[in-house]
Amino acid sequence: MIKSPMTVLQGKTIALGITGSIAAFKAAELASALTQAGAMVDVIMTEAAQRFISPVTLRAITHRQVATDMWEVPAKFEIEHISLAEAAKVLLIAPATANTIAKLAGGLADDLLSTTALATKAPMVIAPAMNDDMYAHPATQQNIARLKERGVLFVEPSFGRLASGKIGQGRLAKLEEIIGTLSAVLGREGELAGWKVVITAGGTREPLDPVRYLGNRSSGKMGYALVEAARDRGARVILISASDRPAPAGVAVVRVETASQMQVAVAEAVMGADVLIMAAAVADYQAKEVAAQKKKKTDETQYLELKRTPDILQGARGHFVRVGFAAESEDLIANARHKLDEKELDLVIANDITEFGSGFETDTNHVTMISRDGGMEALPLLTKREVADRVLDAIMRLARLRGKKKNHGEGLE
């Protein structure tokens, strides 16, 4: 869940349509998460939705009126579906039934939600939830395809146990995924709109034999926080991940395992990029020879012969802002400065991994940012998402100094 006060949801009006699926109860948690993130959530419930969950619950959660009935005489004069449609920065329908999806695909407008959907110019995000056979039915799939053609974004239902007891695809997507997609849509107008940002994350694994590998303790949390922060500012993000964590919604992900694979992926991704952030903990050594079969244990002392991995950042050059991380257990600033010079970086993020609440696997981080122009900024202990936002602020400052114009979508000059 996104916890930072700086998320793209803050202060945004979101129309949340809830339809008559058994997953309707999950909409309460969704509305709560959006409200806690600072969004104004205008809930619109279909009649069937109200059979599963009460509007009273949604009103208490959102602290706002819940729209349920087209024919109710409003307290002040306004045509409700028009005012809801105009106020919304995005219309999210979660859960969406096959019936509502069919109505929207056909342009029908016979209740408050479908009239609002037809009247709004805001982008629409739909998270379906239904029986797996209904979801797979050609009628539903064709309706979804029609809506996609019109620019509607879908958050695919997940596989799992359905209300019928069957296992299939039809469960409402995870709330993180729905909120991630919503954030990506809202971020489109952000200050990084038109920028291509490449971010590496996680710890590489260098195989020794088909079973074992050399690895490190990087969880990928810092890199993933950077990915979400850049996405929420409107960037087109390419995540090159050596971590098992699921990719944040709305970003392209390339999965890699070794330093060599990461090098190939980075070389391809940085073409036309504006920023490269190497947050991955890349192994410095790999086995000189990888055994084809599992190595048997013996009573002898074993020696591993290692050779250097390629230095990815050193080799990735171009007209983009290059940012590295320096995870250190001693002489933090001196070592970070050395890396900045050696790899000719624009910015290095120095990270003391011995400190409590900082470094690997934690949700917080304590870093100092050192830039090529001599600037140094020591940040307090912050959540990784907050650190990510501060790093992006620094990158934007550097890019501006180098004369990058906002929102032009091309590499730096």
Ligand code: C5P
């Ligand atoms: O491992 P080291 O502390 O030198 O890492 C500094 C920076 O260089 C990090 O941003 C890391 O992702 C990157 N790096 C790399 N290729 C390597 C080792 C590290 O790009 N082989």
